[in-house]
Protein backbone atom coordinates (compact mmCIF):
# COMPACT_ATOMS: atom_id res chain seq x y z
CA UNK A 1 0.00 0.00 0.00
CA UNK A 2 1.34 3.40 -0.99
CA UNK A 3 0.24 6.72 0.44
CA UNK A 4 -0.50 8.95 -2.54
CA UNK A 5 -0.50 12.73 -2.88
CA UNK A 6 -3.95 14.29 -2.34
CA UNK A 7 -5.19 16.71 -5.01
CA UNK A 8 -5.87 20.16 -3.58
CA UNK A 9 -8.69 22.55 -4.48
CA UNK A 10 -7.81 24.26 -7.74
CA UNK A 11 -6.65 21.01 -9.37
CA UNK A 12 -8.97 20.25 -12.32
CA UNK A 13 -9.23 16.51 -11.45
CA UNK A 14 -11.45 17.53 -8.51
CA UNK A 15 -13.87 19.28 -10.88
CA UNK A 16 -14.27 16.57 -13.56
CA UNK A 17 -17.10 14.06 -13.09
CA UNK A 18 -15.46 10.66 -12.64
CA UNK A 19 -16.40 7.73 -14.89
CA UNK A 20 -17.84 4.34 -13.98
CA UNK A 21 -15.44 1.44 -13.47
CA UNK A 22 -15.91 -1.46 -15.93
CA UNK A 23 -16.11 -4.99 -14.41
CA UNK A 24 -12.84 -6.20 -15.99
CA UNK A 25 -11.10 -3.00 -15.00
CA UNK A 26 -12.20 -3.44 -11.38
CA UNK A 27 -10.43 -6.80 -11.21
CA UNK A 28 -7.22 -5.42 -12.72
CA UNK A 29 -4.13 -5.15 -10.51
CA UNK A 30 -4.02 -1.44 -11.32
CA UNK A 31 -7.47 -0.70 -9.85
CA UNK A 32 -7.05 -3.11 -6.91
CA UNK A 33 -3.78 -1.33 -6.11
CA UNK A 34 -5.57 2.03 -6.40
CA UNK A 35 -8.14 0.88 -3.82
CA UNK A 36 -5.40 -0.28 -1.43
CA UNK A 37 -3.60 3.03 -1.89
CA UNK A 38 -6.81 5.01 -1.27
CA UNK A 39 -7.28 3.16 2.04
CA UNK A 40 -3.65 3.85 3.02
CA UNK A 41 -3.88 7.51 1.98
CA UNK A 42 -7.16 8.06 3.85
CA UNK A 43 -5.71 6.48 7.01
CA UNK A 44 -2.45 8.43 6.80
CA UNK A 45 -4.38 11.71 6.45
CA UNK A 46 -6.95 10.81 9.16
CA UNK A 47 -9.84 11.30 6.76
CA UNK A 48 -13.33 9.87 7.26
CA UNK A 49 -13.40 9.01 3.58
CA UNK A 50 -11.59 9.54 0.30
CA UNK A 51 -12.66 9.48 -3.34
CA UNK A 52 -10.50 8.38 -6.29
CA UNK A 53 -10.36 11.87 -7.89
CA UNK A 54 -8.67 13.05 -4.70
CA UNK A 55 -5.71 10.82 -5.61
CA UNK A 56 -5.82 12.01 -9.24
CA UNK A 57 -7.80 9.04 -10.61
CA UNK A 58 -11.08 10.05 -12.30
CA UNK A 59 -12.92 6.78 -11.45
CA UNK A 60 -16.14 6.28 -9.44
CA UNK A 61 -14.57 4.68 -6.38
CA UNK A 62 -14.73 5.92 -2.77
CA UNK A 63 -13.71 4.60 0.63
CA UNK A 64 -15.42 5.38 3.95
CA UNK A 65 -14.00 4.41 7.34
CA UNK A 66 -14.27 6.10 10.73
CA UNK A 67 -12.56 4.67 13.79
CA UNK A 68 -11.56 6.94 16.69
CA UNK A 69 -11.05 9.69 14.12
CA UNK A 70 -8.81 12.54 15.31
CA UNK A 71 -10.00 15.00 12.67
CA UNK A 72 -13.67 14.32 13.50
CA UNK A 73 -13.76 13.06 17.11
CA UNK A 74 -17.58 13.42 17.24
CA UNK A 75 -18.17 11.08 14.30
CA UNK A 76 -19.51 7.63 15.15
CA UNK A 77 -17.42 4.71 13.93
CA UNK A 78 -18.19 3.45 10.44
CA UNK A 79 -16.67 0.22 9.11
CA UNK A 80 -14.21 0.23 6.20
CA UNK A 81 -16.41 0.26 3.10
CA UNK A 82 -15.26 0.47 -0.52
CA UNK A 83 -17.96 1.67 -2.92
CA UNK A 84 -17.54 1.29 -6.67
CA UNK A 85 -19.97 3.07 -9.03
CA UNK A 86 -22.12 4.14 -6.04
CA UNK A 87 -25.62 5.56 -6.41
CA UNK A 88 -27.22 7.41 -3.51
CA UNK A 89 -30.94 7.74 -2.91
CA UNK A 90 -32.24 9.98 -0.11
CA UNK A 91 -34.44 8.24 2.47
CA UNK A 92 -37.16 10.83 2.91
CA UNK A 93 -36.93 14.62 2.78
CA UNK A 94 -35.29 15.25 6.14
CA UNK A 95 -32.01 17.19 6.12
CA UNK A 96 -29.60 18.48 8.77
CA UNK A 97 -27.02 21.22 8.93
CA UNK A 98 -23.67 19.46 8.87
CA UNK A 99 -20.25 21.04 9.27
CA UNK A 100 -17.60 19.61 6.95
CA UNK A 101 -13.99 19.85 6.00
CA UNK A 102 -12.12 18.03 3.25
CA UNK A 103 -8.65 16.57 2.70
CA UNK A 104 -8.57 18.51 -0.58
CA UNK A 105 -9.51 21.83 1.05
CA UNK A 106 -6.84 22.82 3.55
CA UNK A 107 -7.66 24.87 6.62
CA UNK A 108 -11.35 25.60 6.15
CA UNK A 109 -14.63 24.00 7.14
CA UNK A 110 -18.21 25.24 6.90
CA UNK A 111 -21.91 24.44 7.36
CA UNK A 112 -23.97 22.76 4.65
CA UNK A 113 -27.13 20.66 4.37
CA UNK A 114 -27.13 16.89 4.00
CA UNK A 115 -29.90 14.28 3.85
CA UNK A 116 -30.40 12.57 7.22
CA UNK A 117 -30.59 9.16 5.55
CA UNK A 118 -29.42 7.72 2.24
CA UNK A 119 -29.55 4.32 0.57
CA UNK A 120 -26.19 3.42 -0.98
CA UNK A 121 -26.20 1.02 -3.94
CA UNK A 122 -22.75 0.06 -5.18
CA UNK A 123 -20.33 -2.71 -6.08
CA UNK A 124 -17.76 -3.84 -3.53
CA UNK A 125 -14.11 -4.16 -4.58
CA UNK A 126 -14.77 -7.69 -5.89
CA UNK A 127 -17.62 -6.48 -8.09
CA UNK A 128 -20.42 -7.84 -5.91
CA UNK A 129 -23.44 -5.50 -5.74
CA UNK A 130 -24.65 -4.44 -2.30
CA UNK A 131 -27.11 -2.00 -0.77
CA UNK A 132 -26.83 -0.35 2.62
CA UNK A 133 -28.75 2.38 4.40
CA UNK A 134 -26.84 4.93 6.43
CA UNK A 135 -27.99 7.78 8.65
CA UNK A 136 -26.79 10.91 10.38
CA UNK A 137 -23.12 11.90 10.19
CA UNK A 138 -22.26 8.66 8.36
CA UNK A 139 -24.83 9.54 5.69
CA UNK A 140 -23.13 12.95 5.46
CA UNK A 141 -19.78 11.27 4.85
CA UNK A 142 -21.19 9.16 1.99
CA UNK A 143 -22.81 12.22 0.41
CA UNK A 144 -19.51 14.14 0.67
CA UNK A 145 -17.56 11.32 -1.03
CA UNK A 146 -20.08 10.77 -3.83
CA UNK A 147 -20.08 14.54 -4.46
CA UNK A 148 -16.34 14.18 -5.23
CA UNK A 149 -17.23 11.64 -7.94
CA UNK A 150 -19.50 14.26 -9.52
CA UNK A 151 -16.80 16.95 -9.44
CA UNK A 152 -18.38 18.74 -6.47
CA UNK A 153 -16.72 19.98 -3.28
CA UNK A 154 -18.44 20.80 0.02
CA UNK A 155 -17.63 24.44 -0.79
CA UNK A 156 -20.27 24.34 -3.54
CA UNK A 157 -23.02 23.50 -1.05
CA UNK A 158 -22.25 26.14 1.57
CA UNK A 159 -25.26 28.45 1.77
CA UNK A 160 -23.88 30.98 4.24
CA UNK A 161 -20.24 31.86 3.61
CA UNK A 162 -20.13 33.39 7.11
CA UNK A 163 -20.03 29.83 8.46
CA UNK A 164 -16.47 29.31 7.16
CA UNK A 165 -13.97 28.74 9.99
CA UNK A 166 -10.47 27.43 10.34
CA UNK A 167 -10.26 24.03 12.04
CA UNK A 168 -8.75 25.72 15.08
CA UNK A 169 -11.51 28.32 15.42
CA UNK A 170 -14.15 25.65 14.84
CA UNK A 171 -12.83 23.65 17.76
CA UNK A 172 -12.41 26.71 19.95
CA UNK A 173 -15.70 28.50 19.25
CA UNK A 174 -18.18 26.31 17.38
CA UNK A 175 -17.65 22.64 18.27
CA UNK A 176 -19.77 22.73 21.44
CA UNK A 177 -22.79 24.25 19.67
CA UNK A 178 -22.33 21.90 16.72
CA UNK A 179 -22.21 18.88 19.03
CA UNK A 180 -25.52 19.98 20.58
CA UNK A 181 -27.02 20.54 17.13
CA UNK A 182 -26.18 17.05 15.86
CA UNK A 183 -26.97 15.20 19.10
CA UNK A 184 -30.46 14.15 17.92
CA UNK A 185 -28.85 12.43 14.93
CA UNK A 186 -26.98 10.08 17.25
CA UNK A 187 -30.28 8.48 18.15
CA UNK A 188 -30.87 7.70 14.46
CA UNK A 189 -27.32 6.66 13.78
CA UNK A 190 -27.53 3.14 15.17
CA UNK A 191 -30.70 2.39 13.22
Ligand code: ZN
Nearest residue numbers: 101102103104
Ligand atom coordinates in the same frame (compact mmCIF):
# COMPACT_ATOMS: atom_id res chain seq x y z
ZN1 ZN B 1 -13.56 15.72 0.54
